[in-house]
Amino acid sequence: MAELSLAQLHRSLDDPVLLSMNLLNDIASDHPRAVSFAAGRPYEEFFRVEQLYDYLGTFVTHLTEVMGLTDEEARRTLFQYGRTKGVIHDLVARYLETDEGITVDPDAVVVTVGSQEAMFLTLRALRASSQDVVLAVAPTYFGLTGAARLLDMPVLGVGDGDGGLDLADLERQVAAARARGQRPRALYLVPDFSNPTGVSLDLATRIALLGLAADLDLLIIEDNPYGLFQAGPATRPPTLKALDTQHQVVHVGSFAKTGLPGARVGFVVADQPVITKDGRPAGTLADQLSLIKSNVTLNTSPVAQAVIGGKLLRHGCSMAAANKREIEVYGANLRHVLAGLTARFAAGGPVTWNTPAGGFFVVLTVPFTVDDRSLRRSARDHGVIWTPMHHFHTGMSSSHQIRLSFSLLDDASIDEGLDRLTAFVTAEAQAPGRSA
Amino acid sequence: MAELSLAQLHRSLDDPVLLSMNLLNDIASDHPRAVSFAAGRPYEEFFRVEQLYDYLGTFVTHLTEVMGLTDEEARRTLFQYGRTKGVIHDLVARYLETDEGITVDPDAVVVTVGSQEAMFLTLRALRASSQDVVLAVAPTYFGLTGAARLLDMPVLGVGDGDGGLDLADLERQVAAARARGQRPRALYLVPDFSNPTGVSLDLATRIALLGLAADLDLLIIEDNPYGLFQAGPATRPPTLKALDTQHQVVHVGSFAKTGLPGARVGFVVADQPVITKDGRPAGTLADQLSLIKSNVTLNTSPVAQAVIGGKLLRHGCSMAAANKREIEVYGANLRHVLAGLTARFAAGGPVTWNTPAGGFFVVLTVPFTVDDRSLRRSARDHGVIWTPMHHFHTGMSSSHQIRLSFSLLDDASIDEGLDRLTAFVTAEAQAPGRSA
Numbered sequence: 001m002a003e004l005s006l007a008q009l010h011r012s013l014d015d016p017v018l019l020s021m022n023l024l025n026d027i028a029s030d031h032p033r034a035v036s037f038a039a040g041r042p043y044e045e046f047f048r049v050e051q052l053y054d055y056l057g058t059f060v061t062h063l064t065e066v067m068g069l070t071d072e073e074a075r076r077t078l079f080q081y082g083r084t085k086g087v088i089h090d091l092v093a094r095y096l097e098t099d100e101g102i103t104v105d106p107d108a109v110v111v112t113v114g115s116q117e118a119m120f121l122t123l124r125a126l127r128a129s130s131q132d133v134v135l136a137v138a139p140t141y142f143g144l145t146g147a148a149r150l151l152d153m154p155v156l157g158v159g160d161g162d163g164g165l166d167l168a169d170l171e172r173q174v175a176a177a178r179a180r181g182q183r184p185r186a187l188y189l190v191p192d193f194s195n196p197t198g199v200s201l202d203l204a205t206r207i208a209l210l211g212l213a214a215d216l217d218l219l220i221i222e223d224n225p226y227g228l229f230q231a232g233p234a235t236r237p238p239t240l241k242a243l244d245t246q247h248q249v250v251h252v253g254s255f256a257k258t259g260l261p262g263a264r265v266g267f268v269v270a271d272q273p274v275i276t277k278d279g280r281p282a283g284t285l286a287d288q289l290s291l292i293k294s295n296v297t298l299n300t301s302p303v304a305q306a307v308i309g310g311k312l313l314r315h316g317c318s319m320a321a322a323n324k325r326e327i328e329v330y331g332a333n334l335r336h337v338l339a340g341l342t343a344r345f346a347a348g349g350p351v352t353w354n355t356p357a358g359g360f361f362v363v364l365t366v367p368f369t370v371d372d373r374s375l376r377r378s379a380r381d382h383g384v385i386w387t388p389m390h391h392f393h394t395g396m397s398s399s400h401q402i403r404l405s406f407s408l409l410d411d412a413s414i415d416e417g418l419d420r421l422t423a424f425v426t427a428e429a430q431a432p433g434r435s436a
Numbered sequence: 437m438a439e440l441s442l443a444q445l446h447r448s449l450d451d452p453v454l455l456s457m458n459l460l461n462d463i464a465s466d467h468p469r470a471v472s473f474a475a476g477r478p479y480e481e482f483f484r485v486e487q488l489y490d491y492l493g494t495f496v497t498h499l500t501e502v503m504g505l506t507d508e509e510a511r512r513t514l515f516q517y518g519r520t521k522g523v524i525h526d527l528v529a530r531y532l533e534t535d536e537g538i539t540v541d542p543d544a545v546v547v548t549v550g551s552q553e554a555m556f557l558t559l560r561a562l563r564a565s566s567q568d569v570v571l572a573v574a575p576t577y578f579g580l581t582g583a584a585r586l587l588d589m590p591v592l593g594v595g596d597g598d599g600g601l602d603l604a605d606l607e608r609q610v611a612a613a614r615a616r617g618q619r620p621r622a623l624y625l626v627p628d629f630s631n632p633t634g635v636s637l638d639l640a641t642r643i644a645l646l647g648l649a650a651d652l653d654l655l656i657i658e659d660n661p662y663g664l665f666q667a668g669p670a671t672r673p674p675t676l677k678a679l680d681t682q683h684q685v686v687h688v689g690s691f692a693k694t695g696l697p698g699a700r701v702g703f704v705v706a707d708q709p710v711i712t713k714d715g716r717p718a719g720t721l722a723d724q725l726s727l728i729k730s731n732v733t734l735n736t737s738p739v740a741q742a743v744i745g746g747k748l749l750r751h752g753c754s755m756a757a758a759n760k761r762e763i764e765v766y767g768a769n770l771r772h773v774l775a776g777l778t779a780r781f782a783a784g785g786p787v788t789w790n791t792p793a794g795g796f797f798v799v800l801t802v803p804f805t806v807d808d809r810s811l812r813r814s815a816r817d818h819g820v821i822w823t824p825m826h827h828f829h830t831g832m833s834s835s836h837q838i839r840l841s842f843s844l845l846d847d848a849s850i851d852e853g854l855d856r857l858t859a860f861v862t863a864e865a866q867a868p869g870r871s872a
Contacts, residue, residue, distance in 0.1 A: 002655060002683045007713045009561050009724060014713070018727050047515040049496055052739065053489050060485055079483040079698040113549050113733040120732050124586060125445050146731035150560060219438060247438045261517040264737035277443045277450070288445060291454050295582030296556050297549040297733060301700035301740040303488065 012149040020391045031379040035417035037386040037404040042257045043326050055310025082302040084290045086111025088309040094317040101242045108271035108286045111300045115254040118268035120147040121289040126185040127153045133182045137189040139392030144188050164199040186219035193226040193359025196392045196403045203237040225254040228320050230358040231331035247272045255308045258319035263304040333406040340418040360407040368428045371398035384420035448585040456827045467815040471853035473822040473840040478693045479762045491746025518738040520726045522547025524745040530753040537678045544707035544722045547736045551690040554704035556583040557725040562621040563589045572624040575828030577631045580624050600635040622655035629662040629795025632828045632839045639673040661690040664756050666794040667767035683708045691744045694755035699740040769842040776854040796843040804864045807834035820856035
């Protein structure tokens with residue numbers, strides 16, 4: 001009988017990074033009645049099956065009435081194999097202009113199977129030899145680290161400092177890597193309401209980062225799943241791509257949070273010019289990512305793209321407009337979590353947390369070591385789950401931090417969850433041998 | 437300005453294999469009025485947008501009325517992030533039982549973004565070190581070769597002999613690879629109505645292959661996009677997976693031809709047991725492919741899966757039943773192409789062709805060298821396009837063969853296309869310096 005040993009399969013399959021998601025899902029499914037601060041999923045109370053029909057119909061009408069396609073051509077656009085770079089690239093460009101102030105040639109957009117494929121394609125292109133490495137602000141979303149593992153590409157952590165990015169550490173890490181003979185190709189970060197910390201870069205740091213990246217000849221991979229989820233009326237600074245005048249930024253976007261996760265539609269803007277080995281123009285990096293994509297997934301489902309395209313069209317290509325109600329929910333939930341923490345943990349005490357200006361996440365720091373066993377105790381004894389922060393730090397098996405996600409909850413479940421979390425924290429802090 | 441040289445990007449981006457598809461698409465789009473024997477797309481005259489609504493609704497009803505989900509749970513299944521291995525795995529297993537006589541645990545199925553992702557995940561798992569290579573019956577579908585290029589995995593060609601596979605050559609290639617210090621992991625082939633040749637393996641060869649693969653400790657990657665398209669009433673032999681009693685076969689399937697290409701839904705059956713480095717059970721290869729998938733595309737769009745699931749449910753989980761009309765079209769087109777060739781080229785003459793029993797393709801052999809320039813002349817001077825066979829032979833820039841695809845045509849366009857093809861062949865055979 002054909003039996004395979006992990007020793008004969010790709011090494012990533014034995015790597016804690018790839019196992020993180022499974023482990024966390026297993027704990028969640030072992031405790032279905034726990035209050036979950038774990039899932040980074042969008043609010044789902046407004047989902048209706050009929051929306052899918054409406055979005056598909058809206059997109060088809062757009063193809064025939066605005067784009068001038070015949071009925072047969074419109075059907076073919078949805079049903080047949082399609083353009084590798086996507087069939088809603090023009091709508092994605094209009095969305096970026098409308099919501100993000102990013103002006104981009106639609107031909108520099110590659111529509112992908114979520115932002116995960118966008119990151120994977122980008123890293124595949126950049127990992128040309130065993131010297132090539134990617135830098136990532138730590139703690140780091142494990143989708144990036146996982147994609148790098150599949151490509152045997154080292155990920156070098158860069159400190160997040162007080163404001164989300166330690167520029168001096170970036171410079172140090174690049175210099176140290178080069179001294180080791182490595183070739184740093186790009187810095188990955190989530191500048192707006194980061195996963196996992198919720199922190200955003202201020203404008204001065206963004207501008208300084210763009211200058212430093214140009215000096216260091218480093219691309220920036222800007223991942224922006226949460227940018228529209230500002231809590232309250234304050235304005236956020238422009239994205240790195242909106243500030244980018246030198247093609248330094250590869251911008252990765254997702255419609256999983258603003259459209260619907262079940263469409264699995266994301267995109268990458270990669271307008272970097274590419275030249276052949278003998279110096280002739282060879283299109284843009286987007287064209288190269290498209291070549292890679294044609295051998296990974298061939299196309300992003302045109303049916304799924306049509307669903308997102310229809311949702312964009314229904315709201316003037318503004319996902320901010322399409323998510324007006326959801327954005328209010330996320331903001332209210334963030335305020336409710338922060339107020340709830342203040343009510344439950346004494347100021348100046350050993351339990352602290354940060355105060356993001358939006359997004360899905362808050363980070364709690366506790367006076368004891370948090371690992372996967374802590375999470376199991378929390379789930380089993382207290383009925384509340386969350387994400388241990390060590391999963392976002394490669395190679396660490398514990399930390400003193402917890403990521404709380406609040407995007408899927410309502411006030412009552414936040415209150416109940418925080419009560420249970422308080423009981424867990426109290427029990428852990430009092431348990432012998434667990435305090436820091 | 438950030439400018440990237442191909443010298444600093446992954447080497448596959450400069451590889452003829454990855455450029456094949458673009459080159460062929462460019463020629464096709466330069467000649468939109470040419471009759472196309474090039475596109476391997478399913479027949480599209482029966483597509484209707486309303487089918488999408490029907491399929492989605494049918495799947496939702498199945499979730500609530502048969503599977504017992506609440507409306508909220510059903511909505512969540514379509515709209516939210518889903519199970520990495522898919523949400524229609526049980527329906528895929530029923531389809532395999534109904535149409536292919538393959539009995540499989542639904543948990544050993546991974547639903548993928550087309551068969552392309554299935555091949556990519558499988559090769560990623562098997563490419564553990566620089567010694568690992570994959571064998572492929574040549575000529576080879578370039579989706580397999582392209583996926584291997586992205587993983588820096590060598591593809592060793594195995595002769596197709598007279599009947600679609602030269603078993604003695606397989607044995608020789610494995611021995612030679614091992615003598616070179618390489619580790620052959622699997623043999624890739626399309627046993628039914630192969631792309632590009634249309635040829636099928638007979639039952640004796642299938643049984644002999646399974647025995648030889650077990651002796652050689654070699655997995656078989658069976659790609660089966662065309663199996664249901666038998667022309668006429670004859671029965672075809674069972675798939676390799678249906679004959680597999682020892683988990684020797686990884687079975688890759690696609691709903692692009694039988695469902696609709698625009699859903700981008702395929703799957704892989706990988707029931708091989710896996711053990712850890714110290715010998716403990718670690719699930720199946722499907723579980724490992726799922727881990728990889730979670731870092732490439734995360735999930736296959738549940739909306740797209742629901743479309744395919746609904747189509748399956750509408751036809752008792754039989755794609756043979758769902759494609760009754762299309763199967764008649766493909767069979768009639770095959771007969772029409774073969775009769776048309778017989779009417780146009782003299783028996784015993786220098787132009788010959790094979791006679792597949794089904795599928796989408798016929799191979800024509802001509803008395804002159806065929807390369808991409810020949811195709812351009814055919815498109816420009818004669819208004820007919822097709823696929824030069826050298827694209828399926830790695831490293832070859834010409835051959836004497838042409839792949840004719842007929843899945844998208846009707847009788848009149850086949851007649852017109854064959855007239856044009858005859859004019860092209862006549863002109864090329866008479867041109868100085870082009871004859872063999």
